[in-house]
Amino acid sequence: MGDVTEPGERRHHGNRYGRSERARRAVLDAVDNLLVEVGFARLTIEGIAARAGVGKQTVYRWWPSKVDILLEALGDDLAEELSPPDSGDLRKDLCAHLAAMASFLTTADAGAVFRTLLGQAQHDPDLARQLREVHIRAQHRRDRLPLERAVARGELPSDVDLDSAVEQLAGPIHYRVLVTGAPVPPEFTDGLVERFLREHPPE
Amino acid sequence: MGDVTEPGERRHHGNRYGRSERARRAVLDAVDNLLVEVGFARLTIEGIAARAGVGKQTVYRWWPSKVDILLEALGDDLAEELSPPDSGDLRKDLCAHLAAMASFLTTADAGAVFRTLLGQAQHDPDLARQLREVHIRAQHRRDRLPLERAVARGELPSDVDLDSAVEQLAGPIHYRVLVTGAPVPPEFTDGLVERFLREHPPE
Amino acid sequence: MGDVTEPGERRHHGNRYGRSERARRAVLDAVDNLLVEVGFARLTIEGIAARAGVGKQTVYRWWPSKVDILLEALGDDLAEELSPPDSGDLRKDLCAHLAAMASFLTTADAGAVFRTLLGQAQHDPDLARQLREVHIRAQHRRDRLPLERAVARGELPSDVDLDSAVEQLAGPIHYRVLVTGAPVPPEFTDGLVERFLREHPPE
Amino acid sequence: MGDVTEPGERRHHGNRYGRSERARRAVLDAVDNLLVEVGFARLTIEGIAARAGVGKQTVYRWWPSKVDILLEALGDDLAEELSPPDSGDLRKDLCAHLAAMASFLTTADAGAVFRTLLGQAQHDPDLARQLREVHIRAQHRRDRLPLERAVARGELPSDVDLDSAVEQLAGPIHYRVLVTGAPVPPEFTDGLVERFLREHPPE
DNA sequence: CCGTAATCGAGACGGTACGTCTTGTCTTATG
DNA sequence: CATAAGACAAGACGTACCGTCTCGATTACGG
Numbered sequence: 001m002g003d004v005t006e007p008g009e010r011r012h013h014g015n016r017y018g019r020s021e022r023a024r025r026a027v028l029d030a031v032d033n034l035l036v037e038v039g040f041a042r043l044t045i046e047g048i049a050a051r052a053g054v055g056k057q058t059v060y061r062w063w064p065s066k067v068d069i070l071l072e073a074l075g076d077d078l079a080e081e082l083s084p085p086d087s088g089d090l091r092k093d094l095c096a097h098l099a100a101m102a103s104f105l106t107t108a109d110a111g112a113v114f115r116t117l118l119g120q121a122q123h124d125p126d127l128a129r130q131l132r133e134v135h136i137r138a139q140h141r142r143d144r145l146p147l148e149r150a151v152a153r154g155e156l157p158s159d160v161d162l163d164s165a166v167e168q169l170a171g172p173i174h175y176r177v178l179v180t181g182a183p184v185p186p187e188f189t190d191g192l193v194e195r196f197l198r199e200h201p202p203e
Numbered sequence: 204m205g206d207v208t209e210p211g212e213r214r215h216h217g218n219r220y221g222r223s224e225r226a227r228r229a230v231l232d233a234v235d236n237l238l239v240e241v242g243f244a245r246l247t248i249e250g251i252a253a254r255a256g257v258g259k260q261t262v263y264r265w266w267p268s269k270v271d272i273l274l275e276a277l278g279d280d281l282a283e284e285l286s287p288p289d290s291g292d293l294r295k296d297l298c299a300h301l302a303a304m305a306s307f308l309t310t311a312d313a314g315a316v317f318r319t320l321l322g323q324a325q326h327d328p329d330l331a332r333q334l335r336e337v338h339i340r341a342q343h344r345r346d347r348l349p350l351e352r353a354v355a356r357g358e359l360p361s362d363v364d365l366d367s368a369v370e371q372l373a374g375p376i377h378y379r380v381l382v383t384g385a386p387v388p389p390e391f392t393d394g395l396v397e398r399f400l401r402e403h404p405p406e
Numbered sequence: 407m408g409d410v411t412e413p414g415e416r417r418h419h420g421n422r423y424g425r426s427e428r429a430r431r432a433v434l435d436a437v438d439n440l441l442v443e444v445g446f447a448r449l450t451i452e453g454i455a456a457r458a459g460v461g462k463q464t465v466y467r468w469w470p471s472k473v474d475i476l477l478e479a480l481g482d483d484l485a486e487e488l489s490p491p492d493s494g495d496l497r498k499d500l501c502a503h504l505a506a507m508a509s510f511l512t513t514a515d516a517g518a519v520f521r522t523l524l525g526q527a528q529h530d531p532d533l534a535r536q537l538r539e540v541h542i543r544a545q546h547r548r549d550r551l552p553l554e555r556a557v558a559r560g561e562l563p564s565d566v567d568l569d570s571a572v573e574q575l576a577g578p579i580h581y582r583v584l585v586t587g588a589p590v591p592p593e594f595t596d597g598l599v600e601r602f603l604r605e606h607p608p609e
Numbered sequence: 610m611g612d613v614t615e616p617g618e619r620r621h622h623g624n625r626y627g628r629s630e631r632a633r634r635a636v637l638d639a640v641d642n643l644l645v646e647v648g649f650a651r652l653t654i655e656g657i658a659a660r661a662g663v664g665k666q667t668v669y670r671w672w673p674s675k676v677d678i679l680l681e682a683l684g685d686d687l688a689e690e691l692s693p694p695d696s697g698d699l700r701k702d703l704c705a706h707l708a709a710m711a712s713f714l715t716t717a718d719a720g721a722v723f724r725t726l727l728g729q730a731q732h733d734p735d736l737a738r739q740l741r742e743v744h745i746r747a748q749h750r751r752d753r754l755p756l757e758r759a760v761a762r763g764e765l766p767s768d769v770d771l772d773s774a775v776e777q778l779a780g781p782i783h784y785r786v787l788v789t790g791a792p793v794p795p796e797f798t799d800g801l802v803e804r805f806l807r808e809h810p811p812e
Numbered sequence: 813c814c815g816t817a818a819t820c821g822a823g824a825c826g827g828t829a830c831g832t833c834t835t836g837t838c839t840t841a842t843g
Numbered sequence: 844c845a846t847a848a849g850a851c852a853a854g855a856c857g858t859a860c861c862g863t864c865t866c867g868a869t870t871a872c873g874g
Contacts, residue, residue, distance in 0.1 A: 018840090020851070040326040046829055055852040060831065118382065119325030122318040123243040132384050140383070164394070167383075172374035178381055179321065180343070180370075181335050191367070199402070221871090223820070249860055258821040263862065424866090426825070446732040452855055461826040466857065521731045524788065528728030529649040529721075538790050546789070570800070573789075577781035584787055585727065586749070586776075587741050597773070605808070632846080655834060664847040669836065 019062060026052035027059060028073045035070070036109060040116045067120055067127050070113055071134075077110035078135055084146045090155045091197060093146035098169060098189035101143075105177045106184060118178065143170060157203050169196060222265060229255035230262060231276045238273070239312065243319045270323055270330050273316055274337075280313035281338055287349045293358045294396060296349035301372060301392035304346075308380045309387060321381070346373060360406050372399060425468060432458035433465060434479045441476070442515055446522045473526055473533050476519055477540075483516035484541055490552045496561045497599060499552035504575060504595035507549075511583045512590060524584065549576060563609050575602060635661035636668060637682045644679070645718060649725045676729055676736050679722055680743075686719035687744050693755045699764045700802060702755035707778060707798035710752075714786045715793060727787065752779060766812050778805060 030052035034043055045066055049056045063069045081104050084097035104111045114135075121128035143166045150156040169192050176182040233255035237246055248269055252259045266272045284307050287300035307314045317338075324331035346369045353359040372395050379385040436458035440449055451472055455462045469475045487510050490503035510517040520541075527534035549572045556562040575598050582588040639661035643652055654675055658665045672678045690713050693706035713720045723744075730737035752775045759765040778801050785791045 018850085023851075044829060045831085049852095053852080055850095055854085056831080057833085057853090058851065061850080115325045119322035122322030122381065123315075128384060136383055167375045167378055168371075168398075170382075171376075171378035172370045174382055175370055175374035175377045178325065179373075179377055180339055181331060195371075195402070199398070221819085226820075247860060248862085252821095256821080258819095258823085259862085260822090260864085261820065264819085424824085429825075450855055451857085455826090459826080461824095461828095462857080463827085463859090464825065467824075518732075525728035525731030528724045528787065534790060542789055573781045573784055574777075574804075576788075577784035578776045579780075580784045580788055581776055581780035584731065585779075585783055586745055587737060601777075601808070605804070653834060654836085658847095662847085664845095664849085665836080666838085666848090667846065670845085 020058075023052070023054050023058050024062070026054055027063075027069060028075075030054075031066075031069045031073050032109065032113075035113060035116070040120075067117060067124070070117055071127075071130060074110060074113050074117065074135065077108075078114065078139055079142070081108060081110060082139060083142055086146070086149060088153070090146060090150040090153075091193060093149075094169070094193045094196070095186075095190050097143070097146060098173065098192060099186050101170065102173055102177075102184035102186075102189055105173070115178070140166060155202055156200055160200055165196065165200075169193070223261075226255070226257050226261050227265070229257055230266075230272060231278075233257075234269075234272045234276050235312070235316075238316060238319070243323075270320060270327070273320055274330075274333060277313060277316050277320065277338065280311075281317065281342055282345070284311060284313060285342060286345055289349070289352060291356070293349060293353040293356075294400060296352075297372070297396045297399070298389075298393050300346070300349060301376060301395060302389050304373065305376055305380075305387035305389075305392055308376070318381070343369060358405055359403055363403055368399065368403075372396070426464075429458070429460050429464050430468070432460055433469075433475060434481070436460075437472075437475045437479050438515060438519070441519060441522065446525075473523060473530070476523055477533075477536060480516060480519050480523065480541060483514075484520065484545055485548070487514060487516060488545060489548055492552070492555060494559070496552060496556040496559075497603060499555075500575070500599045500602070501592075501596050503549070503552060504579060504598060505592050507576065508579055508583070508590035508592075508595055511579070521584070546572060561608055562606055566606055571602065571606075575599070632661070632663050632667050633671070635663055636672075636678060637684075639663075640675075640678045640682050641718070641722075644722060644725070649729075676726060676733070679726055680736075680739060683719060683722050683726065683744065686717075687723065687748055688751070690717060690719060691748060692751055695755070695758060697762070699755060699759040699762075700806060702758075703778070703802045703805070704795075704799050706752070706755060707782060707801060708795050710779065711782055711786070711793035711795075711798055714782070724787070749775060764811050765809055769809055774805065774809075778802070 027048060030048050031043070034047055034051055038047070043066060045059055046056065048066070048069065049059050052059075059069070063072070082097075082101060084100075085093055087093055087096075105115065117127065117131055121131050140163075144162050147156060147160070147162045147165055151158050151160070151162075172192060173184055173189065176184050176188070230251060233251050234246070237250060237254055241250070246269060248259065248262055251269070251272065252262050255262075262272070266275070285300075285304060287303075288296055290296055290299075308318065320330065320334055324334050343366075347365050350359060350363070350365045350368055354361050354363070354365075375395060376387055376392065379387050379391070433454060436454050437449070440453055440457055444453070449472060451465055452462065454460075454472070454475065455465050458465075465475070469478070488503075488507060490506075491499055493499055493502075511521065523533065523537055527537050546569075550568050553562060553566070553568045553571055557564050557566070557568075578598060579590055579595065582590050582594070636657060639657050640652070643656060643660055647656075652675060654665060654668055657675070657678065658668050661668075668678070672681070691706075691710060693709075694702055696702055696705075714724065726736065726740055730740050749772075753771050756765060756769070756771045756774055760767050760769070760771075781801060782793055782798065785793050785797070
C-alpha cells in the first residue's frame with residue numbers, strides 16, 4: 001500500500017547510492033491493485049503515485065511510461081503461473097499445461113495484465129518488442145519443455161518441429177481468448193492435445 | 204482533408220432533417236489518415252475534428268467515442284478484403300484465403316485498424332462486444348464458406364466440426380500476428396492447410 | 407465565490423463570440439481574496455482557478471501570468487479610492503488626499519495589491535513598464551489635480567513645477583511605506599502640506 | 610565558479626570543527642552572479658547550489674531561505690558604497706551623498722540586490738523586519754551624519770528635526786526609483802538639497 | 813414563400829492528467 | 844561531524860484533450 005514499513009526496514013528517503021526498494025515495491029503493488037480496480041483506460045500515473053504514497057517524480061525517474069510499470073509488475077508471474085509440469089507422461093503434461101494457459105489468460109490477475117499489454121503492443125512497437133523479447137520468448141521456451149522431454153523419452157519422434165507444435169497448440173487458445181472471446185474449457189484444450197498426439201504417434 | 208468542397212456540392216451548414224454526409228465522410232477519412240500518421244495513442248477527437256474541418260460537437264453528436272469512429276471506418280473493409288474465393292478446389296481456396304488473411308492482418312491499412320481495435324477490446328468490454336457481434340462473427344461465417352462448399356461437394360466428410368476447423372486454421376495465424384510477432388509467409392499458411400487436409404481426407 | 411450565478415445572468419459556458427464575464431469576475435475576486443489570505447508568495451494560479459471555480463486553462467487563456475491578474479484586479483480601485491477631493495481650498499484638499507494615500511497604501515486591500523505589484527516590479531521590467539504606463543501615470547495625473555485647480559484659482563503661483571510638487575508630497579509617504587516601514591499618521595501628511603504651502607505662498 | 614580551489618586550501622569536505630568558509634563564499638558569489646544573470650524570479654536554491662558546487666543541504670543548513678542568502682550577500686556593501694563624505698560643508702556633503710544614493714539605487718549591482726529585497730519585503734513581513742532592523746536603520750544613521758555634523762558646526766539650527774530632514778531628502782529619490790521609474794539625475798538631487806537649505810538657513 | 817427547427821463550424825467553458833520543475837528533508841560514503 | 848551528491852514526498856507549473864455548452868449562420872421542409 002505504500003505506507004507499509006517493514007520491521008527492520010528503515011524508512012528510506014533516498015540517497016545518491018541507489019534507489020528506494022520500498023518505493024519500487026509500493027509502485028508495483030499499487031499498479032496491480034489499480035489495474036484491477038479501475039481498468040487500464042483509467043489507470044493514471046498520477047493515481048499510481050498517489051496510491052503508492054510516492055512522488056510523481058519518483059515514478060517518472062524509474063519508469064518511462066505506465067506500460068513499463070506493468071511490464072515490471074508482470075515480472076515473474078508468467079514463469080510462476082505458467083510453468084508446465086513434468087509427470088513423465090506427455091498427454092498428461094500437455095493437458096495440464098494448456099488448461100493452465102487457458103485459465104491464466106482468462107481468469108488470473110496477471111493474465112489480465114498480460115492481455116492488456118498484448119493489446120497495447122498492437123499499436124506500440126516498442127512495447128511489442130520488449131514484451132516479445134522478454135516474456136513471450138521465455139514463455140515459448142517453457143511451452144516447449146514437455147515436448148522436449150517427450151522426445152528425450154522417445155515418446156515423440158525426434159524430427160517433429162517443436163516450435164510449430166507449440167503454435168498449433170497455443171494458437172487456437174489465444175485465438176479464442178484474444179479474438180473471438182469464446183470460452184476455453186478443458187474439453188477444448190484436451191481436444192487440441194488429442195489431435196496433436198494423433199498426428200504424432202510414438203515411433 | 205475536410206475543406207474539400209466537391210463541385211456541385213454546396214458547403215453544407217446543416218438543416219433540421221438530417222445529418223451532413225459531407226461531414227461524415229470527412230471524419231472517416233480523417234480518422235484513417237491520422238491513425239496511420241500519428242498512431243492510435245495520439246489519435247484525439249480534437250485532432251480528428253480539426254483535420255476533418257468539422258466542429259467537435261459534430262463528432263460527438265454522431266459517435267460516442269473514437270473507437271466507434273474506427274469501427275465505422277473499418278466498415279466493410281473486412282468483407283471486401285477477406286472474402287474467400289470459390290474455385291471449386293478446397294486446397295486452393297484455403298491456401299488463398301489464409302494467405303489473404305495473413306496479408307490483411309500484417310500489411311493492410313484496414314488490418315492495422317482491426318488489430319488496434321482488437322487491442323483496445325482487451326480492456327474495453329463494450330468494444331469487445333461490438334467488435335465480436337458485428338465484425339468477427341461475420342468474418343467467421345466467411346471463413347467457414349470454403350469448408351461448407353467442400354462438404355457440399357463431397358470433398359470433406361459431413362461430420363467435420365467446421366467451427367473447430369476454422370479455429371485450427373486461423374488460430375496459429377492470429378497467434379503469430381498478435382502474440383509472437385513472427386512473420387506469416389505463405390509456406391506457413393500452406394502448411395496449416397496441408398495438415399488439415401491430411402487429417403480430413405475425402406471419404 | 408465562483409459559483410455565484412447572478413439572477414438574469416445565464417450560466418455562460420463560453421462560445422466563439424466572446425469570453426465569459428462571469429469567469430472573469432470570479433478570477434478577479436478570487437485573486438483579491440487569496441492575496442489577502444495567503445500572501446503573494448503562496449498565491450498560485452492553481453489556487454486561483456480552484457477558488458474561482460474556473461478551469462486553469464481559462465485563466466491561462468486570458469492572463470499571461472499571475473501578476474497580470476493582479477494588475478487587472480487593481481483595475482479601477484486606484485481611481486476609486488485615490489481620487490482627490492475638490493473643496494475649493496488647497497490645504498484641505500491636499501491634507502485629505504495625502505491622508506487617503508497613506509491609508510490606501512497601508513491598510514486598504516487594493517493597497518496591498520499595489521504594494522505587491524510595486525515589489526514585483528523591482529525585478530520584473532515588463533511588469534514595471536505596464537504598472538507605470540497605466541496605473542502610476544494615471545495616479546500622478548490625479549495627484550496633480552488639486553494643485554492645478556489651485557493655480558486656476560490663483561491660490562498658487564502659476565510658475566510652480568507641479569510634477570516636482572507631487573514628488574515632494576508623495577515621496578516621503580512612499581518612502582515610509584515602502585522603505586522604512588514607519589507609520590504614516592495624519593500629522594505626518596499634514597506636515598508635508600504645511601511645508602509645501604510655506605514654500606509657495608499665494609502671490 | 611564553485612570548483613575554484615585556492616592553492617594551499619585543501620578541498621574541504623567537512624570536518625567536525627565547524628563550517629566551511631569555502632562553501633560560504635562560493636554560495637554568496639554564486640547568488641550574486643546568478644541574480645544578475647537570471648533575475649530574482651528564476652533564482653533557485655537548486656541553481657545556487659549547483660553553481661556554487663555545493664550540496665543543497667549545505668545551503669539549507671546555513672540559510673533559512675534564498676532571501677537570507679541575499680541579505681548576507683548584500684552584507685556591508687551598503688555601508689561601503691553609501692557612507693556620506695565629510696568635507697566640512699553641508700551643501701557639498703549632501704549633494705555628494707544624495708547623488709551617490711541615486712547612483713547606488715539605479716546602477717550598482719548591490720543596489721539591484723537592495724531593490725530586490727525591498728520588493729520582496731512588500732509581501733514578506735519577516736524579511737521586512739530583518740531588512741529594516743539591520744540595513745535600513747543603519748543606513749538612516751549614516752544619512753543623518755552630514756546633518757549632525759552641520760548642527761555641531763553651527764551650520765544648521767539645533768532644533769531641526771533631522772529624521773524628518775532625511776525623509777524629505779531621501780523620500781523623493783526613492784519615490785522615483787521604486788515607484789515612477791523616472792531617472793534621478795544630479796540636477797534632481799541638487800534641487801532637493803537647495804530646497805532644504807532654503808528652508809533651514811544658518812541662524 | 814416564409815417561419816422554424818435541427819445541423820453546421822467554431823471555440824470558450826470546467827475539468828483531469830500529463831510530464832517537468834523546485835522545494836525542503838533524508839540518507840549515504842567520504843574526508 | 845560537515846561535506847557533495849542525489850533520491851525522496853510534495854505540489855505548482857503550463858499544456859493537451861476531454862466532453863459540454865453556446866453562439867450566429869445555414870438550410871430544407873411544412874404551414
